[in-house]
Amino acid sequence: MPQKTKETPMMQQYLDMKKENPDAFLLYRVGDFYEMFYDDAIKGSQILELTLTSRNKKADDDIPMCGVPHRAIQGYIDTLVDKGYKVAICDQLEDPKLAEGMVKRGITRIVTPGTVMDESANTATENNYITSIVYEKNRFGLAYADLSTGEVKVTSVNNSMDLMNELQNLSTKESVVSKSFPQKYADPIKRLGIIVSTIEELDDNFTYDYSRITEELQVTTVKTLISYLMETQMRSLDHLKSAETYKTTAYLSMDHTAQSNLELFKNLRTNKKSGTLLWLLDETKTAMGGRLLKQWLSRPLLNQSELEKRQHILQVFMDNYFQRLSFQDYLTKVYDLERLAGRVAYGTVNGRDLIQLKTSLEQVPKIKEILLDIGDYDLNSYVEQIDEVSDVRDLIEKAVVDEPPISITGGGVIKEGYNEQLDKYTDASKNGKKWIAELRAHEQEVTGISNLKIGYNKVFGYYIEVTKSNIEKVPEGRYTRKQTLTNAERYITPELKDKESLILEAEDKSQALEHQLFADIRKSVKEQIRRIQALANILSQLDVLQSFAVISETYHYVAPKFVDGHSLNIVNGRHPVVEKVLSNNSYIPNDVFFDDKTDILLITGPNMSGKSTYMRQMALTVIMAQIGCFVPAESATMPIFDHIFTRIGAADDLISGDSTFMVEMREANDALKNATKNSLIIFDEIGRGTATYDGMALAQAIIEYIDKHVKAMTMFSTHYHELTELESQLPGVKNVHVDASEEDGTLVFLHKVLSGPADKSYGIHVAKLAGLPEEVLSRADTILSSLEDTAPKHIKVEEVKSKPVVESTSSDVEKINDSANEESQLSLFPEVGVTPKKLNKGERKVVTELQNQDLMGVTPIDAINLLYKWQKELK
Structure with a gap:
């Protein structure tokens, strides 16, 4: 930007205000437009698709500028804020006609993503939460408010993971922090797409009710939020409610991942409300x-x-x-x-x-x-x-017309009979206009000019207009020429100017009085x-x-019955959203049963058979029950759960840079560390993100840990059929499977959950349904037969000794993998006492190659080829 000494007073005023708001687009009122200058103009013209021009085209210090009409400003503000920008609005603080010298201007409001008063039809049922965060002694205070509704709540959490989860659950677009807030916590918040705004100092002058807050950290957090709102909004915020404290542990806890996996608010495929539990309810x-x-x-x-x-x-x-x-x-x-x-x-x-x-x-x-x-x-x-x-209702009924205009400054809002003085002004204005109409008829008759008109504009006031063809009929001495047009002449008369003064005075005073009356009514309602x-x-x-x-x-839901203890019985339960989408009564209901001795349902069955739907159905039923709704079942008896953990689907964490498998391990670790016996755990295909035997070892170790230490109700789906042996070895494990059948070589999904393990995975059948080439399917059948001939027939609990997971880091996953490998990787052949010394030469050769093979360094297809080669040699 150029030196301030070269600027005009108006541009100097602009630069001073821009300096105070460097992180916001400054919309500067000039006449009927809001203008942007310099970098704001260049960037704003691109975002808002405006024509970029300049203030001093011929000067060396040319100033880029662009502007928008003041009447259309809100749409442009919304566009900027929707894209994550702040907007500072600079208005004229005095009437330009009355100003002496340069018009006084000032920032009247700063609009930010968290302070938008958005009330469009699409967002009517959405909250727009702005949050504030205070860090103190390894704890975080978190407050949030919706400026449009006045809701204010505050809590405190003990770690950054809980903080990030709460921010995501609130879908906040902006968080306010102090200058001393640690950068190491601010950066992850920014990576979530949340604007982090800094406040310089707290405002103690604003009167606010902190009486419901007992913790000092929370008081400071709310004060931070209120101070920022006062700083940016610059007007009364009397509608803000007294801050209400809450504890995240006072509700059924679900992290953001669980809410997403269960599609409570957004459909995973479309990212929209349709197809979610919220949509259904x-x-x-x-x-x-x-x-x-x-x-x-x-x-x-x-x-x-x-x-x-x-x-x-x-x-x-x-x-x-x-x-x-x-x-x-x-x-x-x-x-x-x-x-x-x-x-x-x-x-x-x-x-x-x-x-x-x-x-x-x-x-x-x-x-x-x-x-x-x-x-x-x-x-x-x-x-x-x-x-x-009723007093507010009666006041509005008495004072405001039934169909008022949008503007409150142009009159026509206050009912006749509400204020005697306003009625006099209104009557004077109406009678004056009636006199004007009578004057027109009189002049037409006296002059014989049938098309004589009486009009009004702001420059000349009321005037008589006569076409050029009738000028000779204008009475001399009584009409005074005021303006010449191409096809007409305009005149005034002393009588017309006198009446004009009365009419305009009545209209001006009427509008001023009406505006004041409306302000008084608004004040009464505000109280x-x-x-x-x-x-x-x-x-x-x-x-x-x-x-x-x-x-x-x-949908014929029933009231769930809540019971103490560790048992659950849902008879003919349904997935509420899937049932609604099908809408043809074709949904197949299923039971879910946990008795006092059962902690884990181990669910097997082919892909696409409904395992994930069955587990989600259970979680959604719990959530519906614990918001007070009836549930989709024939009957339902259940305890009250304190937490729902989910590990469903495969997704990278792009924000932290974690792989799919690392995300899987983090989510599993979260459940193992934090679940109680009153929690619900949903694990879908744990271990599939790594090598087959690593994954199987991890899956078994996790099952054992839950059975021994956690005791939470757990639904664990898997394709590792070897794990079904755990039912006979762990007291809390029970096998169930989603039924399917073969008919003439074709797989038929029955979507019915039955006791016991599935007989096989039907993976190749699913591949056939997907349309894979016949050659691939035939070869897969051959390889499968080979693998089934050589694979272990059983699994023992002691083969993989699980260790508790203590921290969610990459080293933890390495420890688990090391544990699985060091404390005996699952054997390829059953241990029946066979050693190389008892084998013939060809068999010893195969075993030697196997012992020397780096199994972790080969691809799955290479491993299959090796097995195929060894099988042929052994035969």
């Missing part, structure tokens, strides 16, 4: 109910009495069908009370917003009447908390924000519960 009628449903789904409960209360209300809604329909009808007319309250406090509410608020409040008495008519005790406890906020937010909270809870009732009734 969402029959809410309000935007705030939709947001609450997602929050409940993120944090299922551990409190049995609260769950049973939700179940009871759900059943009440199911039992009262017609009242439920009426309740739903009224709910659909309730607008987003949380965000309406936010706009009131924020100062952006307009007349239409207030009519939406009034319409919503008009439904509340009807809703109360319907709920009281049902007559249930627990439901009435909700009804008793419903405040009709009742807490009541409106409390009403929104109750209605959103009831909305979610009626949604559960609709889903449970539609």
Whole structure:
């Protein structure tokens, strides 16, 4: 940029503001446009597809610039913020007509990804959380807020892994930290695509209710967040609720990977809501109910009495069908009370917003009447908390017209009869315009000019317009020429100018008074924000519960029964999402059974047979039960789980640079370290990311560790059929398999889970279904027969001694692999006392080659070829 001494006063003002906001696009108001200059203009023109021009085209210090109309500014701000940028808005702080010298300007708001007040139809049921993080004594404070709804919550976690998981679960776009926040923790946050904003100092001048927070670390964390919001928003934030503390351990815990694997919120294939559990459960009628449903789904409960209360209300809604329909009808007319309250406090509410608020409040008495008519005790406890906020409803009904304009500055918002002075101004304006119309008719009659017009513009005010062909009819002395046009002349008269003054004075005073009246109404509503937010909270809870009732009734779900102990019995359970997608009653239900002695279901069966669906079905049933919904089963008895761990699918961790197998081992290690006997573990094909015998050894060691130490309910699917021998050796292991059959050489999936192990994997049959060439399939059959003739027929627990995993690092995986190799790799041949001395010359040659072969250094296909060669030599 050029030296400041060369700049005009206006550009000097711009540079000073840009210096204060170096990390934001500065939109600088000049007349009817917001302009960008220098680097902002160059980059902004590319992002926003604007024409790049310059301020001083002929000068040596040419200044790049581009601009957008002030009326269209919001769309451009949204585009920049959606792409992860901050935007500083510089407005004119005084009327240019009244300014002496350069117009005063100032930053009126800084819009960031975490502070967008986005309320489009596509995001109505989404929260936009901004977070703050404070690091102190090896612990992290984490607070989050949704600026549009006023929600504020805070917690503390003991390690960076839990912190990163919570940030991902919140889908935050921006985190606020202090200058002293360690860079080693900030960098991984940035790699998640989260903007890390730094705040210089905390604001102690903002009055905020910290009474519900007892931990100093959490107080500092909330203060950090509030200070940043005050710094960027520069206006009242009275709608922010008192910060509510929570503990992640108070809910059924699921990390971000588990939520993703189970497709709670996003479909793994499309990355959209369709095909997820949220998609299935969402029959809410309000935007705030939709947001609450997602929050409940993120944090299922551990409190049995609260769950049973939700179940009871759900059943009440199911039992009262017609009242439920009426309740739903009224709910659909309730607008987003949380965000309406936010706009009131924020100062952006307009007349239409207030009519939406009034319409919503008009439904509340009807809703109360319907709920009281049902007559249930627990439901009435909700009804008793419903405040009709009738004073706000009545105020808006009395003050605001039914169909107000969007703008609050142009008049037409306040009802006639609300303010006597405003009515006088309105009457004067109306009568003046009536006088104008009468004057036009009179002048047409007196002059004989039938097309004589009376018009108005801001420059000349009211005028009489006469076409050139009628100029000779203009009365001399009474009309004064004011403007000449191509085809007409414009005149004024003393009477017209006098009436103009009265009309314009009435209009100006009317608009000013009306704007002040609207501000007073907004202030009165603002004083009742807490009541409106409390009403929104109750209605959103009831909305979610009626949604559960609709889903449970539609798909014939049942109320799960919660029991103490370590047993679970789901009879004819179904995968809720798959069942809905099929929609033709073709889903095959399956039982899931754990008794007090069973910790691990070892699941075998061919690919595509439904093993993964069966396990996900179990996890989704648990989640549905622990948010208070009924579940897809004929009956269900289960304990309350504290944690769900998953290891499903194959994916690299691009952020940390870990391989698929390392990710698999990290997730397995997380479960082994943190699961309790009250947890649910879902392991799908553990060990497949490495060599066959390494993988089998690891799988067995993990099963043994869970059986001996963890005791969590575990569903463990595998293609290692040798592991099914563990049922006879470990007391907590039980074999089940997904059934399939062969019909004329063709594999038929039956999707039915039965006791016992699968007889084989049917891998080649699946390859045939995929369309592999016949030559490949035939050769695979031959090799398979060879391998089955030489492979071990059984497996022993003592063959692989597992060691507990203590840290999630690459060295841990090496230790496990070393353990599996050193403490006896699975033998290729059964140990029957045969040694090289007892073999003939050819057999000794094969064994010698085998002993000298570097098995870890050959590819799978080379290993198969070696086996084939040795088999031929032995024969």
